[in-house]
Amino acid sequence: MAPLTRARATGGESVPSALHAAYYGQRASAGLIVTEGTWVSRQAMGFVDVPGIHSEAQVAAWREVTRVVHLLGGRIVLQLWHCGAVSHPDHLVGELPAGPSAVNPDEMSFTRDGFKPTLTPRAMTARDIHRTIEEYTLASRNARRAGFDGVEVAAHGVFLLAQFLNPRLNQRDDAYGGDQVRRRRLPLEVIDAVAEPWDGRGVGVRLSPYLASGPHFRADEDTLADHDALVAALADHPVAYLHLRGRDAAWPDGAPDMEALARYRRLFAGPLIANNGFDRGSGNAAIESGVADAVSFGRYFVANPDLVTRFAFGRSPEPGDPGTYYGGGPAGYTDYPVSV
Ligand SMILES: Cc1cc2nc3c(=O)[nH]c(=O)nc-3n(C[C@H](O)[C@H](O)[C@H](O)COP(=O)(O)O)c2cc1C
Numbered sequence: 058m059a060p061l062t063r064a065r066a067t068g069g070e071s072v073p074s075a076l077h078a079a080y081y082g083q084r085a086s087a088g089l090i091v092t093e094g095t096w097v098s099r100q101a102m103g104f105v106d107v108p109g110i111h112s113e114a115q116v117a118a119w120r121e122v123t124r125v126v127h128l129l130g131g132r133i134v135l136q137l138w139h140c141g142a143v144s145h146p147d148h149l150v151g152e153l154p155a156g157p158s159a160v161n162p163d164e165m166s167f168t169r170d171g172f173k174p175t176l177t178p179r180a181m182t183a184r185d186i187h188r189t190i191e192e193y194t195l196a197s198r199n200a201r202r203a204g205f206d207g208v209e210v211a212a213h214g215v216f217l218l219a220q221f222l223n224p225r226l227n228q229r230d231d232a233y234g235g236d237q238v239r240r241r242r243l244p245l246e247v248i249d250a251v252a253e254p255w256d257g258r259g260v261g262v263r264l265s266p267y268l269a270s271g272p273h274f275r276a277d278e279d280t281l282a283d284h285d286a287l288v289a290a291l292a293d294h295p296v297a298y299l300h301l302r303g304r305d306a307a308w309p310d311g312a313p314d315m316e317a318l319a320r321y322r323r324l325f326a327g328p329l330i331a332n333n334g335f336d337r338g339s340g341n342a343a344i345e346s347g348v349a350d351a352v353s354f355g356r357y358f359v360a361n362p363d364l365v366t367r368f369a370f371g372r373s374p375e376p377g378d379p380g381t382y383y384g385g386g387p388a389g390y391t392d393y394p395v396s397v
Contacts, residue, residue: 058087059300059332059355060136060209060263062094064106064383065390071096071109073118078125079391083362085131091209091261091300091353092122094138094216097196100155100189101217102148103140104167106384110135110196116203123204134207134261135200137193137251140166141217142178142226154178155185157220157227157234163271164215167383186233186243189217190250197251197260209261210248212287213302215270218244222283225273241287245294252295259297264288267304267317276304281320288324298328300353306334308356309376313339319348337368363395372396 063080066073081090096102096109109115119135126133140148142156145166156162156178165172181189193210200208212218220226221243227234233242252260266284267276274280291299301321304314313334322329331349340352357364360377367374381389 058084058090058358059353060091060093060211061355061359062104062107062383063390064104065386066106066108067384067386070112070114071102071107072112072114073108073122075121076387076391077108077118078122081122081131081133082125082129083391083395084358084364085126085129086363086365087131087354087358088365089206089351090126090131090133091263092133092135094136094211095196097137097139098189098192100149100192101139101141103144103154103216104148105169107138110137110199110203111192116199119200119203119205123206127204132206134209135203135205136209136211136263137196137200138211139189139193139217141220143175143215143220145173145175147173155181156217157181157223157229160226160228160273162215162220162226162273180229183231190243190246193247194250194253198254201254207255207258207260207297208251209263209300210244210251211263212244212247213263213265214268215274218247219265219268219274222287223273224279224283237283237286240283241290244287245290248291248294248296255295257295259295261298261300262291262296263300263302265302266321268302285320285324288321291325291327296327298330298350299325300330300332301349303331303333308334309336313343315343315346315348318343322348336374337371359389360393361396362393367396370396 142162143164144154147168159180161177304317328350330351332353335352343349357374360375
């Protein structure tokens with residue numbers, strides 16, 4: 058099951074509720090669940106009602122989620138998330154967000170009052186970077202204490218680690234910017250740091266090289282070259298698997314671009330999870346052709362808690378309702394039926 062932000066941590070303290078345990082428990086047959094992106098610290102926040110893993114109350118609540126998933130035979134890893142510059146003062150008690158450089162990412166942030174445009178962030182100091190790595194480490198330790206089977210580093214999308222990789226948003230001239238090697242230094246240091254509590258087991262890494270968003274995130278040859286080099290560099294770091302979001306295709310009827318994913322198979326020798334636009338047929342084809350070791354499903358798991366059973370019996374999955382993806386209560390979250 059691919060990571061899915063559902064914004065149901067509604068109590069104001071970013072704490073998962075009993076609903077989260079029910080939702081993930083219903084989907085335990087996925088085999089491996091990657092949770093929704095989860096804040097590593099208060100500073101990481103950038104979207105309302107998303108859970109965190111930095112307070113004791115959050116750890117206790119996640120422990121109930123992992124207990125239920127394990128009782129039902131599943132495995133679950135926590136996705137560690139930091140929005141960096143793609144946040145808003147509304148999430149940060151009025152403070153400006155911090156990013157690699159003082160460049161507005163020109164994205165939108167979802168606040169209590171709806172979507173608001175991002176602002177020009179504060180450039181992170183060396184001390185900010187050091188503290189951020191510490192926050193990631195603490196979050197990873199908390200995930201282990203909460204009973205997770207591992208963590209996945211979200212180095213994808215428009216978020217903090219992807220901002221450091223991006224030459225338009227990262228205009229630093231210190232050890233963390235200036236050329237390709239220095240732009241990927243923070244993502245790699247975070248991977249090393251969050252692996253520390255896991256006894257050499259390694260951590261998951263999520264990348265989305267084909268993502269295009271706003272004026273700064275382009276799936277051009279330079280971006281692909283940066284990702285090629287980053288993926289090749291992962292061999293020297295404690296990486297349990299690489300979780301790749303491939304090129305967007307029409308959903309649910311389009312076909313994933315296998316060649317776009319095969320590029321990474323040639324660069325990465327470890328376990329590779331392919332994602333984005335797969336169904337039963339294309340998922341099996343990706344495994345059989347050797348493009349990936351596993352396939353993750355996002356939108357289908359929203360509406361089909363028993364997706365594995367449906368696939369096994371050749372039943373069609375439901376597309377679900379995007380209107381209830383984010384926020385609210387059980388409706389569109391824990392009330393999707395299993396097929397009989
Ligand atoms: C409602 C929703 C929330 C998502 N939240 C996250 C997230 O928290 N972290 C992440 O890495 N990807 C997130 N994604 C992307 C999905 O993990 C996945 O890449 C995307 O849905 C494509 O896969 P699919 O075709 O199987 O749905 C989200 C997607 C959707 C639809």
